[in-house]
Amino acid sequence: MQKDILSKEESLALYRKLILTRLAEEKIREEYFKDEMKTPVHLGIGGEAIPVGVCHCLPPRSKTFGTYRNHSLYLAMTEDTDGFFGELYGKVNGPGKGKAGSMHLSFPERDFIATSAVVGTTIPVAVGAALANAYRKSNDVVTVFFGDGAVEEGVFWESLNFACLKNLRVLFVCEDNGLAIHTPAKERQGFQSILETVKTFDCYVGGGQGHDLQGVIQSTHQVVKQMEDQPKPGFLHFTYYRFLEHVGPREDFDAGYRSRPTPDNLDGLDPVLCFERDLCQNGCKPSELSAIKKSVEEKIAKSVLTAQKTDFPSSEELYTDLFV
């Protein structure tokens, strides 16, 4: 069976992940105003299908790196809502014991190695992890997610160059929302197209519309397959629409730097609605989807409650974990 054609079972598992990332962030939006989650949140609403789809295609043991906009990636990699909310509430049950917060989520035991809030910083680190794989003659793939703004940093091009030079199995995933905070790409980039520019490097490329989960999966499969057959870096470029403000739980269409899309447009750009429509067209029943949704809602509610009840780290924790 072709890997990119989804069985019903697979589709529903994917839906579960997709809706998990969406509902977890909707929950943050609801709870944030209570001022108990004291960590800046860069929500990924609109972009969830990219990490969910890419992670679906990654071979086992693929080390993964990301940015501060990492919630969907964290949940796609781990489905660990307890740790996720624990970390956002700054509690000891978070994977970083509350030291990390939203911007630095990671789960190294599950191959989600590190994220960073300094733009572009994890890109060369992923290349280093791919170098370690090549060094040990392992065929594992390393993946790194970053935004369109990161491409403007010299370190992106330096890393891409080195990875191509050394034929490393590193998959670069550019999540392109056309914005860096409030500044559109045309005010920042003196070139026509990221994808076309990257194509001049010796790597496999792919991409498309990031709200289309099936499309994301198809192009990721293609690139990963080529990387497995013959080692070289891969580069995936997915566009998506950022529904909310750069950081924080609100919309910001009245800020003046972009206008509110029409509801039709917005629906068309919503990865959850799009996938629900695809699923129903392929014979899934709405009741099946709502049952999944309900169980995910329960899982999230339980994790939030657990996080609220869990302790903050003790004062001694300030000094732990600095050195081995």
Added chain:
Amino acid sequence: MKSFMTFRESLSLAVAKEMEADPSVFVFGLDVPDHKRIFGSTKGLVEKFGLERCFGTPLSEDAMTGVALGAALSGLRPIHVHIRVDFMMLAMNQIVNMISNLRYMSGGKLTIPLVIRAVIGRGWGQSAQHSKSLQSFFAHIPGLKVVMPTTPQDAYSLLRTSIRDDNPVIFLEHRWLYDVEGEVDERKTIPLGNATVRRQGDAVTVVATSWMNVEALKAAEVLERRGIQLEVVDVRSITPLDEETIIQSVKKTRRCIVADYDWAFCGFSAELASLIHHRCFNDLKKPVERLGFAPVPCPTTRPLENLFYPSAVHIIRIVEQMLGLEKTDLSGESFYSYEHNFKGPF
């Protein structure tokens, strides 16, 4: 002309005044002209001077710093802005290998009138990558001036002086100071290398940088009720350093705490402690005490973040130890907490 304004307003006013006075002054950096205007500190500039003299950049700190240097040594006077000092780390090659060195290496032929503004310090759950100060880092490098204003007047006057200075100046602005209000006399000039005594006292000198002045004044207010008078000296610039004002104060009080807003190890507080021990050896009744960040990366979670940053309470406890006093009961005391005025997320 005197008026009342916030620290953030005084910054944009200073830049506007210098841009009006000198067409070679321009301001640029990531997000400088967007609607949030670097927490309001570049407000009004793009309207007044247009995108040619007030513009945003790609995410390219290293290159943009080199661009600033190139423009500066070609006779312009750039002001490069970073919304967080942490992002300046990407530009350390240009700052430490080029900007600080070129005048010296050219035998004094090149002139680099460049200001790099950066926001420092505690925000709101900002964690390890958006929370540093790093004045000691910059001050370690010969060829850089390092300025840290505390009041709106100082921010205004020192920024104008920095823009007029023919040397590279790193200008560090604490995030929490942005809302502080105060009177600003537009004609008042303050030279770099000029510390000020914020409060007179005879018991202990607290030499403070940036936000630590706010904490030191709060500590002084609490201790005054016990009849203890702290003297608070705001250094205002790390390089050049006004040694005389500091030494004079310590010779008077004979006890000193350096309350720095940075890590203590190998830091500015160590530099000052050394200076004071050297120059006031026979006057000192106690060794100089130092206060700074906890020697770890800044944690996100609030209880640990509170422990990470130095505060008025730390100053009070050190003073009590130095003077052999019982601990003051601080239970009824209200200390500065940003919780009430600031709700994130940045």
